[in-house]
Amino acid sequence: MSASAGLDRLGTEGVRPGLEDLNERPPAAIVDELLAAEAAVPAVVAAARDALAEAVTAAERVLRAGGRLIYVGAGTPGRLAALDAAECVPTFGVPADLVRAVLAGGEEAADMAVEGAEDDAAAGASDLTALAVDSDDLVVVITASGRTPYVLAALDAAAAVGATTVAIVNNPDSPAAARADVSVELLTGPEVISGSTRLTAGTAQKVALNVLSTAAMVRWGRTHGPWMIDVLATNEKLRRRAQRILVEITGASDDAAAAALAAAGGDTRAALRTLLA
Numbered sequence: 001m002s003a004s005a006g007l008d009r010l011g012t013e014g015v016r017p018g019l020e021d022l023n024e025r026p027p028a029a030i031v032d033e034l035l036a037a038e039a040a041v042p043a044v045v046a047a048a049r050d051a052l053a054e055a056v057t058a059a060e061r062v063l064r065a066g067g068r069l070i071y072v073g074a075g076t077p078g079r080l081a082a083l084d085a086a087e088c089v090p091t092f093g094v095p096a097d098l099v100r101a102v103l104a105g106g107e108e109a110a111d112m113a114v115e116g117a118e119d120d121a122a123a124g125a126s127d128l129t130a131l132a133v134d135s136d137d138l139v140v141v142i143t144a145s146g147r148t149p150y151v152l153a154a155l156d157a158a159a160a161v162g163a164t165t166v167a168i169v170n171n172p173d174s175p176a177a178a179r180a181d182v183s184v185e186l187l188t189g190p191e192v193i194s195g196s197t198r199l200t201a202g203t204a205q206k207v208a209l210n211v212l213s214t215a216a217m218v219r220w221g222r223t224h225g226p227w228m229i230d231v232l233a234t235n236e237k238l239r240r241r242a243q244r245i246l247v248e249i250t251g252a253s254d255d256a257a258a259a260a261l262a263a264a265g266g267d268t269r270a271a272l273r274t275l276l277a
Contacts, residue, residue: 007145011253012190041207062136090231229249250272
């Protein structure tokens with residue numbers, strides 16, 4: 001079977017039945033169709049619960065050992081990965097280079113499509129090599145098809161240096177899943193717009209990345225129960241949130257929490273230690 005024929009058989013490339021008149025339907029009916037597709041995502045992600053837990057365990061182990069969490073993706077998966085990586089800094093107070101996203105096409109691919117980048121296998125390998133990935137790191141590849149050349153090459157490069165690998169895919173029995181240490185299969189099936197995996201597949205990927213990074217950070221101790229005690233209080237909203245967190249955890253007065261936060265230079269964790277002491 002040719003590579004193109006194999007792509008044609010993917011579930012995410014299929015066509016949902018009964019949508020031949022989609023463009024003729026009123027707006028509310030189109031919205032209903034799209035919402036119904038998105039509503040299936042929680043069950044899809046829940047079916048991958050055990051694999052996600054295994055990925056979280058791997059991420060915790062790597063972070064505790066001083067390694068990094070590195071995402072790799074092309075197109076929508078890469079942009080979703082970049083978003084998750086960026087949000088880890090203000091939410092959990094981690095260094096900017098601890099959670100990284102590697103995108104096919106480079107940094108400009110975060111803002112616009114870079115045509116052909118996903119087929120550049122050589123770039124996938126060299127981009128991983130440029131980050132000096134080693135056995136201390138966890139590399140998570142995200143690919144709806146499970147066979148994107150750029151991503152597969154990056155996955156192979158990571159495995160070659162002994163890094164732990166996770167594949168998040170939207171089709172069963174994919175090459176990416178077969179090569180990774182942990183495979184998270186989010187079987188979303190055909191999209192409302194056939195082949196447009198920025199839709200339901202993308203939503204499932206975003207949920208999985210949220211779960212993976214958040215659970216790993218919780219296990220690593222970057223929260224106090226449900227509170228973001230490592231939040232970087234860099235604006236008024238976040239300063240107020242940090243102050244509220246201190247009040248809720250310690251029972252201190254609002255004024256005492258504000259004073260402790262100010263004395264700690266906005267460091268919520270340090271202010272918490274002061275109030276608990």
